[in-house]
Amino acid sequence: MPSSPVANRRYRGSSAEERRAQRREQFLEAAIQVYGEQGYRNATVKAVCEAAGLTERYFYESFSNSEELLVASFQAVMRFLFGELEKAIAEASGGPVERARAMLTAYYEALQGHPQSARVFLVEISGVSPAVDQALEASLREFGDLIARTLSPRGDGSAASDPLLRAGVVGGVIHVALKWIASGYSQPIHEVVGAAMRLCLVLRGR
Amino acid sequence: MPSSPVANRRYRGSSAEERRAQRREQFLEAAIQVYGEQGYRNATVKAVCEAAGLTERYFYESFSNSEELLVASFQAVMRFLFGELEKAIAEASGGPVERARAMLTAYYEALQGHPQSARVFLVEISGVSPAVDQALEASLREFGDLIARTLSPRGDGSAASDPLLRAGVVGGVIHVALKWIASGYSQPIHEVVGAAMRLCLVLRGR
DNA sequence: TGCATCTGACAACGGTTCATGTCAATAGAA
DNA sequence: TTCTATTGACATGAACCGTTGTCAGATGCA
Structure with a gap:
């Protein structure tokens, strides 16, 4: 049983949870912007991710689906x-x-x-x-x-x-x-x- | 140049235009019903056609797309x-x-x-x-x-x-x-x- | 420096829908 | 009766989207 390597290590000055919360905020801001520009029904997950400067993988880390966002x-x-x-x-x-x-x-x-x-x-x-x-x-x-x-x-x-x-x-x-x-x-x-x-x-x- | 056979002939008692108008009415009624039941954004063209008792072919005869309906x-x-x-x-x-x-x-x-x-x-x-x-x-x-x-x-x-x-x-x-x-x-x-x-x-x- | 974690770009899958096309069966005219 | 216009059921193709998965490269720790 090896001593587990350092999980949850800091990255760019933030802890894992801080980074997670930061990304969530980015998605919220991006969503407000994208929904405003295109309307909700025309806004895609991909567009929100691009506006947030993040990828889909992180989207589903913070939200289980589009409606939740x-x-x-x-x-x-x-x-x-x-x-x-x-x-x-x-x-x-x-x-x-x-x-x-x-x-x-x-x-x-x-x-x-x-x-x-x-x-x-x-x-x-x-x-x-x-x-x-x-x-x-x-x-x-x-x-x-x-x-x-x-x-x-x-x-x-x-x-x-x-x-x-x-x-x-x-x-x-x-x-x-x-x-x-x-x-x-x-x-x-x-x-x-x-x-x-x-x-x-x-x-x-x- | 053959004398063209009877186009626009009557069918089930109605002229071609009457049938067309009738189908259009069927779509309108069906749309009101289906939109009411499922909401517009969840209503599909197929569902409207089924409710109207008609097929997609006639849908696109009367409407060029879903939004027009x-x-x-x-x-x-x-x-x-x-x-x-x-x-x-x-x-x-x-x-x-x-x-x-x-x-x-x-x-x-x-x-x-x-x-x-x-x-x-x-x-x-x-x-x-x-x-x-x-x-x-x-x-x-x-x-x-x-x-x-x-x-x-x-x-x-x-x-x-x-x-x-x-x-x-x-x-x-x-x-x-x-x-x-x-x-x-x-x-x-x-x-x-x-x-x-x-x-x-x-x-x-x- | 070596190694595991974290990140970001992108592919891939599954499902859905719109729109068009095919074709046999039916109804009407001659 | 025979032929054609019309109908209805269904197939097909193309596109889009949500969601998951892959993988190389970057970052931080020992």
């Missing part, structure tokens, strides 16, 4: 996006309406920076698979809850407990974004936020 | 849907609000009858191809115009000329439907219409 990159995008929203809310001064306005401004600014990603991750991925749909629905619900919570005077979700109406408001906010993007950002962002606010304020009516 | 069936669905809406508006009594309510009721009733088709043709087809996206955007705009026109006192589109807001309202109405469908129609339809109405009435505000 889609879900992972979707969740990464949403984590980033919600982080921006929470930050904007926390930094905003004023009442619920002003905080909601700050949140929407952050939302549309984030989308402005990544127009193609917006399309892909907001609508195109719908129907790819049950797992993807589930992730999408969860993030839509989370967005709706965030809007309702922000608009509630006491910060709970008391504004508009009707989930149907919340879903409608979220859909409205998203379609405002899609229309804006499709028009080539022809309106100034404060007008976009204004239109979205009018939709969101429905949650306080009645 | 998608666009054609999408437009057939939308033509039917808008027809229902116009009918409901025309038959409704009362002012703009009552007519809008009648229209939305017709909308959700139509979707209730075809839940899978609704998903496919409202969101899933997004991003399939530029031509499909264009058809989808056109129908969204048409829907927004119809809502705005119905809600305008004089029947013109004077209510909310902001296209951004119109797009938002349409997105809201659609997402209300998607949420409703996903919940298994757990709310009575008048509540669904009520939620959608609150969104639509944003067009009259300000």
